[in-house]
Amino acid sequence: MQLCYFYQNYPLTNRTPAMTDKEDFNTKYLRDRTTHEQWKEEFYRKTVQELQTEERFVNYFKQFEPKSVETFIKNYASRKVIWYDVGESMRKYRKSKKTQWQENCFKALIHIQQKKLFDAQCLWRAGKAKFEGIDICYDFKYWDNHIIACPVIPPVSQEEIDFFFRYLRETSFEGPFDNRILFQEHDEILKSYRMLDDGWAYIPWYRFCDEELGTYSYLELPDVMGEKEEFYMQLHRDDYQKKNRKEIDERNAAYLEQLPYLSYYEDNFVENFIKENESPAYYRLYVEHKRFIQKSDRLDTPQYHLGLLQEIPGNFMPVEPADDWTIAVSATYERYRRECLMEEMPRAYKLYLKHLGEDWNYPGKITYISDAEGRLAGLGKLFRDMIINGRVLNNEPADLNY
């Protein structure tokens, strides 16, 4: 295990008091680090004292050559500091490792359901289907976050799991199968599908399904409901602007009077600042440091995957050949991850069926605070109100039956 990953997570008990008004984040961080280093030193001293004075240790050590006992005590105390420094983080890490394959299985089940929901969204937007629990386009985004309990789509079947396994086996290992988090962004996905951008939003699993099952035809359907919603919302926005013109103008004027934000992370601002205000020697150090950081950023993920490969018990796992070792390492780990997922799936699927229809705390579930109050609250309510208001402005009934 690479300890450096955990070294930063020092015990909460060693944190110093909260930041004062005048203090910035870095000052507090550095103060915390000093306190932590002091804790380590104190812990070391305490351990050495215990080993040197407590009767049980003194009696045990008597049988050994004194100089070697002295070395042992110092060595033991140093190591004990490290154990306690990172032990808690390692405990959490090991716990997360135990559930990781189950979590990956649920990611796979979620992928299966998301594609079905996305196809349903296309049909709904084209006006070709009605679903319980879907009134407006935003509802699909709500169900994106609660997909396991979504009533719109049928449960995952064994055939669908088998088909997903084909996807895991047949598609490239050069990227994780689950590196997407937005599954129901209709407009973005469509844009990527139509190659109007670099294709980032067209989820590889969706592409696989569309190519294998011909479901890309859903992407060709017209977005009737989306256009209607946009029409009503625009009516609402125009009405709002008309009614609140004075307030909006005042806000805009105040905004224009404000000083702009210094976007120091753009346009080489920092580098130019260094050139103008620091010595050439410092500039050289900065350039060299930046070069190293860029290299570290590039190698961070393969290094992490190499660490994970080293943790796998047993030997002789074949490598995924590649033009560069960074790709080979990550692809080899990804293949192993997919194999473990497939092996674990029967147990995970059983668990899934047991909780069918429930919005339960499945392995790896992420809880979204924004929609904790349900589909009809928060943004869901805001969009509904806007659409209904637009419909009223258009002399239509104040409902969502359009």
Added chain:
Amino acid sequence: MEDKDPVNNETPFSKDVEKARLKEKMYAEIVEELNASSRIQELKSKYTISSVDDFISSYASEKMRVLEWGPKHVKWHEEEELAWLEKAADCLQEIQQKKLFDIQCMWRADKLDLEGIELCDDFTFWERDVLNCPFIPLITPDEVDLYISYLQSNNCEDQEWGTTNWQNYDDIKDAYANDDADINFPEWYDFYNGRKGTGVYMLYPDIRGDKEDFYTRLYQRDYNRKHRADIKEQNSVSENVEKRPLLFSYDSDHLRWFISTFEDKETLEFAELVNGFRSLDDYDMELDNDKSLLWDATEDVPVLPWHDWREALHRSANLYKRSKIIEAMPLAYQSYKMRISTGIPFELESHNKSFMELMAFLRVEQKNKIKQGRILNGELPDEI
């Protein structure tokens, strides 16, 4: 009473505490300096104060990292650029080591005399300074090409042989003759013999070595007989010294027993979690070396199919290493030739004066022993 002795009060963590305090101070100073600068005042008049404060905070923390790590990165970068040239220069040494070894075989077989070589151990002296050795012919372009062919061959040694043991006659000859020897016969020697037909030197008898052993044994036997009483006394003294066993710090079985016996469950769990009981044998040093080589690679390093990912990475790292050495060979040879033509001697690697003095002392001792042995055998002491 509290121990006020600063040395005794120091712990392995004292430096980290001091460093953390310094960092706090340094950050505060950088922020203060920035706030006082006219450029920052100018920025504060043009942009929101909070955004300029964000910039100061980000700039100061980056400046701390640059000041701490920048000099190390500069040094590593410079070393990185020279590393392959140094390795190529080591390869030139290996060419000379093989030629020196062949000369040693001939000298031991009494087939030639060399000025300055009186003892077998004299070859060990030249092993450390092989590029300055006066009786080895200079490296030729053909020999450089031969070494490049070796680097390109499948037989090329994975592990670096280092700078020692190239003239370890007994072990190398044993390795040549026996499969179960303590060391492997150097692949470079094998490759060279195959291409140059020099394997025959390995079959030469060790006449001078055997003679040295014979005279040394005679001397030793005589010494033991004359100093029997002293040796006995020495043994009795050693019997009275401390007899208690050592307490080893890195014995993982003992460490586990110690924690289980004297500590609580949490300590045992944490030690286990942090690999506290891992023995040195469990560390994959080869993989660590490969990782560091790949990390430093300045170009893409391909990985070919293999049934074991560790071995695949090792092969890739090794191929990359060899290609970089081959690339650096012409420049290393050019630099070698320049030194030769200008008469600038090669620097002795890790030159250690006291070690050299010890070597010279041991050489005189060895010569004396042989001379005494010869006298004991009724021979003249001057010729070995």
